[in-house]
Amino acid sequence: MHLVSANRLTLRASGQCFMLVRADFHPTACCRVQRSSKGPLCLRSQRHTRQRHLIRASQSNDSPEGSFQEELLSATRRFQALEQYRQLLRQNPAEIDLVQAALLIAKHRHPLLDEAQCNKELSQLVEAVHASLPSTSEQPGFQLVYITKHLGQAVGFKGNDKDYYNPDNSCINMVLQSHTGIPITLGLLYMAVAQRLGLQLHGLNLPGHFMIGNNIEGVTNLLVDPFDGFKLCSLTDVEEMFAQRYSSELRLSTALVTRSQLVMSTPTVLVRILSNLKNIYTGLQQADKVLQITDYLRATRDVAEDIRDAGLCLFSVQRYADSAELLQQYLAQNPSAQDKPQTEAVLNRIYRLLQKPSM
Numbered sequence: 001m002h003l004v005s006a007n008r009l010t011l012r013a014s015g016q017c018f019m020l021v022r023a024d025f026h027p028t029a030c031c032r033v034q035r036s037s038k039g040p041l042c043l044r045s046q047r048h049t050r051q052r053h054l055i056r057a058s059q060s061n062d063s064p065e066g067s068f069q070e071e072l073l074s075a076t077r078r079f080q081a082l083e084q085y086r087q088l089l090r091q092n093p094a095e096i097d098l099v100q101a102a103l104l105i106a107k108h109r110h111p112l113l114d115e116a117q118c119n120k121e122l123s124q125l126v127e128a129v130h131a132s133l134p135s136t137s138e139q140p141g142f143q144l145v146y147i148t149k150h151l152g153q154a155v156g157f158k159g160n161d162k163d164y165y166n167p168d169n170s171c172i173n174m175v176l177q178s179h180t181g182i183p184i185t186l187g188l189l190y191m192a193v194a195q196r197l198g199l200q201l202h203g204l205n206l207p208g209h210f211m212i213g214n215n216i217e218g219v220t221n222l223l224v225d226p227f228d229g230f231k232l233c234s235l236t237d238v239e240e241m242f243a244q245r246y247s248s249e250l251r252l253s254t255a256l257v258t259r260s261q262l263v264m265s266t267p268t269v270l271v272r273i274l275s276n277l278k279n280i281y282t283g284l285q286q287a288d289k290v291l292q293i294t295d296y297l298r299a300t301r302d303v304a305e306d307i308r309d310a311g312l313c314l315f316s317v318q319r320y321a322d323s324a325e326l327l328q329q330y331l332a333q334n335p336s337a338q339d340k341p342q343t344e345a346v347l348n349r350i351y352r353l354l355q356k357p358s359m
Contacts, residue, residue, distance in 0.1 A: 074111040078292065081107035086299045089267070096266045099172065099192045102185070105273060106171035108292040113173045121176050122189075125151065126196040133197075140218035143197050144232060147190065152229035155179060157186060159227035167289070170277045183210035184272055186226035203264035204257055208246060210272070211238065213257040220258050270300050287317075304333050308343065315346055324350045 085104040088096060099122065103115050129150045133143060151157045160169050160180035168174035175181035175189060184203070187210050191201045204211045204223065211233075212224035223238055225231045233241070235252040242250040256262055264272070274297045281289040298306050311326030327347050331340060348358040 077111035078108060081111065082292075082295055082299070085296060089270075089299055093266050098188055098266055098269065101266070101270055102172040102188055102273065105270070105277075105296055106173050108277075108289065108296065109167060109171055110173055118173050118176055122192060123196075125155070125189075126193050128154075129193060130197060141199070141214065141216040141222065143194070143199055144214075144219070144222065144224065147193055147197070148224065148230040148232055151190060151193065152231070157181075157189070158229050159183065159186065161227075165280050165283070167277060167280050167284075170273055170280070181226075182276070183225075183227040184269065184276070186230070187212050187224070188269065188273075190224060190226055190230055203269050204262050205264050205268065205272070206238070206262065207242075207248065207250070209242075213263065215258055220254050223257060267300055271297065274300060304330055304337075307333070308337075308339070311343075312346065315350065320350045320353050324354070 081104045085101065088101055088104065099119070100115075103113065103118055107113060129143075129147050132146050132150060157175075157179045159182065160166065160178075163169070164182065168178070169180065169182045170185055172185055172188060175185045181189075187203055190212060191203070194201050199214065199216065201212050201214045201224075204213045210226065212226060214220060214222065221235050223233045223235070225233055225238075225241075235254075235257070239250050239252060242248055274293055278290055278293040278297065281293060294306065294310055297303075298310075307326050308330040311323045311330060314320075314323035314326065324347060327343055327350075331337065331343055331347075334340075337343065350356075351358045
C-alpha cells in the first residue's frame with residue numbers, strides 16, 4: 001500500500017505508550033507531532049478554540065456571519081454525506097456503486113461538490129470511448145485498448161508523481177478535474193468507464209501498487225497500470241516492473257489475478273482509499289480531517305483497533321467521556337487484548353479526572 005511514513009503515532013497517556021496505526025482526533029483540536037529520541041512520533045494536543053476561528057474571520061474580507069454560514073453549510077453537507085455513505089455501505093458489497101461511494105468520501109474535503117456534474121463528466125468520457133469503438137471486433141476485451149487510448153492519451157489522465165500525497169489525489173471529483181491522481185482513484189475511474197461499457201474489471205491489491213485485472217475470457221493475463229497512463233501490461237511486464245521499481249520478486253499467474261486474495265472487493269477498495277487519506281492527514285497534522293476519515297473507515301469495516309485508537313486520541317484532546325465510552329467498548333469486544341493493561345490504565349486516569357470509581 002502507498003502510505004505516508006507518518007502512519008504510526010505514539011500517544012503518551014497516563015505514563016503509558018501506545019502505537020497508533022489509525023489515529024483519531026477531535027475537530028476542535030489541532031495536534032503537534034514531534035519525534036521522540038527513540039524514533040516514534042509523539043502525538044500531543046493543543047487547544048484550537050472557536051474564538052480563534054472568529055478572530056480570523058473578523059480579520060478577513062468576509063464578515064464573521066458570512067464565514068459562519070459557509071462553515072455551517074459545509075458541516076451540514078459533510079454530515080449528510082457521511083450518513084448517505086453509511087446507508088450505501090449497508091447494501092450488498094456487490095451492489096455498492098463505487099463511484100457514488102468515492103464521491104461521498106470526497107465530500108469530507110469538498111462538501112459542496114456537484115455530484116451530478118461529476119457523473120455528467122464521467123458519462124461524457126464513456127460516450128467518447130464508445131464513439132471510438134469499431135462497429136465489430138472478434139478480439140475479446142478489445143474495448144480495453146480504446147479505453148486506455150482515450151483516457152490515457154487523448155484526455156491525458158496520469159499519475160501525480162510530482163505531488164503524490166496531495167489529498168485531492170484521493171478525491172474522485174478532483175481527479176476528474178485535474179486528470180491526475182494516485183493508482184487507486186485513477187483505477188476506480190477506469191473501472192467505472194469500463195463497467196458502463198459492459199466490462200467487469202476488478203482491483204488488484206499488489207504489494208505497494210494498485211492495478212486492474214479482469215475476468216474476460218482470453219485476456220485475463222492482461223492488466224492495467226492506472227498510474228502509467230492506463231498502460232496495458234502482461235503478467236511478465238508487471239513482474240519485471242516490480243523487479244526494477246521495488247527490487248522484489250513477484251510471480252503472477254492467471255489464478256492470482258482473477259480469483260485470489262489479490263482481487264479486491266468494493267469495501268476493500270474503499271478502505272484503501274480511506275487509509276491513504278487518513279495517513280496523509282496524520283502526516284499533515286490536520287486533526288479534523290483525520291477524525292472525518294476515521295468515521296468513514298468505521299462505517300466501512302468492523303475493526304476493533306479503530307475504536308481503541310479513536311478512544312486514545314479523544315483522550316489526548318481531553319474529551320474524556322467520549323474517550324472512556326470507546327475504550328470500554330474496545331475492551332468489551334476484546335477482553336483478552338494484549339494492550340488491555342495499558343488501556344485500563346488510561347481508563348483509570350479518565351475516571352480520576354471525571355471523579356468516577358476506577359476499574
